[in-house]
Amino acid sequence: MEIVIVMVTNSETVRSGAGAAPGEFAPMPGAPGVVVFVHGVGGDDLRGHDERVAGVLRSHRLATLRLDPTSPAEAAQRELLTSIAGRADSVGRALDWLRSHADLEPLRVGLLGAGLGAAAALLVAARDPSRVAALVLRGGAPDLVSAWLSRVRAPTLLVVAGEDTEALDSCRRAVRLLECKKRLETVPGATHRFNEPGALRALAHLSASWFSEHLRHQTAA
Numbered sequence: 001m002e003i004v005i006v007m008v009t010n011s012e013t014v015r016s017g018a019g020a021a022p023g024e025f026a027p028m029p030g031a032p033g034v035v036v037f038v039h040g041v042g043g044d045d046l047r048g049h050d051e052r053v054a055g056v057l058r059s060h061r062l063a064t065l066r067l068d069p070t071s072p073a074e075a076a077q078r079e080l081l082t083s084i085a086g087r088a089d090s091v092g093r094a095l096d097w098l099r100s101h102a103d104l105e106p107l108r109v110g111l112l113g114a115g116l117g118a119a120a121a122l123l124v125a126a127r128d129p130s131r132v133a134a135l136v137l138r139g140g141a142p143d144l145v146s147a148w149l150s151r152v153r154a155p156t157l158l159v160v161a162g163e164d165t166e167a168l169d170s171c172r173r174a175v176r177l178l179e180c181k182k183r184l185e186t187v188p189g190a191t192h193r194f195n196e197p198g199a200l201r202a203l204a205h206l207s208a209s210w211f212s213e214h215l216r217h218q219t220a221a
Helices: 044-059 078-082 084-099 116-127 142-151 165-177 199-216
Strands: 003-007 012-016 023-026 033-038 063-067 108-114 134-138 156-161 182-187
Touching: 033 044, 033 084, 033 116, 033 199, 044 063, 044 199, 063 084, 084 108, 084 116, 108 116, 108 199, 116 134, 116 142, 134 199, 142 165, 156 165, 156 199, 165 182, 182 199
Parallel strands: 003 023, 033 063, 033 108, 108 134, 134 156, 156 182
Antiparallel strands: 003 012, 023 063
16 A cells, blocks of 8 residues: 555645555645644544644644545555554654655644544654654543653643543543643533534644644754
């Protein structure tokens, strides 16, 4: 299988590497960084959420790279969908794609992880701290990679739905293990899919603020 990334501005399709990570890259002139969306198992509602969050990020002049969470190629490989390490490897290949382009290589990278992707994003950041400048995690179970958390150096924001007690407990455990700059925010009244009125907008603006600050400035852990 291969990485297939469509560059929105000119419909150019780029293929590189060996792994399934179809996605859509939206450049932003003068952007200090690019936010890569990281998911585990998703669906149409997740794709719609991504589009809305990406729009808010671009309004803050950040480029976005959205990897499709439910591509046919991945659906045929259950191991990749259910493996945190497999998802992290896929994201790593997407970052290789960014580095392979001279005009994109200088962009600082932020990872926006949701669900299983929250753990995968942390694993990517822990494996090679130099590649990731900031993290935002939406719920999920980040403590699934607890052995790696002390290696994360990127400033990390965890955003949890106020009614998702399981994710909140997981994120609290992760915060205790992280040794980087970190913050835990809750969105009151929201459930784990952030479908309630105003919940997704709150998540999007918290994410945009965090990335705007930390992709523009080098921040010591």
